[in-house]
Amino acid sequence: MADFKLYYFPLRGRAELTRIMFVAAGIKFDDIRVPRSEWPEKKKTFPNGKMPMLDYKGQYLTQSLAIARFIAKTCGLAGKSDWDQAQVDQIVYTVNDLTEEYYSYYLEKDSSKKEEKIRKLLYEYVPDKLATFEGWLKQNKGGDGFFVGSTLTMADVAVYEDLTSVLQKDTNLLDKFPKLLAHRQRIAGYPRIKEYLAKRECTEV
Ligand SMILES: N[C@@H](CCC(=O)N[C@@H](CS)C(=O)NCC(=O)O)C(=O)O
Secondary structure (H helix, E strand, C coil): CCCEEEEECCCCHHHHHHHHHHHHHCCCCEEEECCHHHHHHHHCCCCCCCCCEEEECCEEEECHHHHHHHHHHHHCCCCCCHHHHHHHHHHHHHHHHHHHHHHHHHCCCCHHHHHHHHHHHHHHHHHHHHHHHHHHHHHCHHHCCCCCCCCCCHHHHHHHHHHHHHHHHCCCCCCCCHHHHHHHHHHHHCHHHHHHHHHCCCCCC
16 A cells, blocks of 8 residues: 555646656555545545645645645655755745636636636736746756756646646647747656656646
């Protein structure tokens, strides 16, 4: 039995960053996808009634970024020095800002507001964030490697994963960001990640 059990809905959502880090590091984990129909009962048994939830040897951890950072350390993907780790966190929190904007659109019930939200997101908010990410990428060895240091970190995986949803809406969003596009292709080309992505079900989030 694996030491790590990760509970989440059958979506990428707030669990996918952690899933891909497990995959990249080749660490076995139980990827428990809780169907919506089972969630109301399960919710009562979870520490703060939210997912993702990590069961690590019988101890429970919630909050996606706390889980991600713990697993990044476990997988050697947190950054090597304290400064590197702070830079990784800077990127991961910026990615999370984008995640929250996306959820604000995704969860919007009013169709006219929803339309306006996705337009602003894709053509105002996202390009601004992409310019920030490309700038950070270029600061490290001209942008031809990783966001931080000389090996894969949680920052690379976070940017990769988070752009998936918006790129599903408009595949041309990276056209003006060649370094980011090449970075995305490099991350997707990691053999274990490539194998995982090939089998992964396509979901909106
Ligand atoms: N800040 C929390 C948010 C957790 C959260 O809102 N999870 C949602 C799914 S993305 C959830 O569990 N929704 C079901 C519910 O609230 O009953 C995190 O990052 O983990």
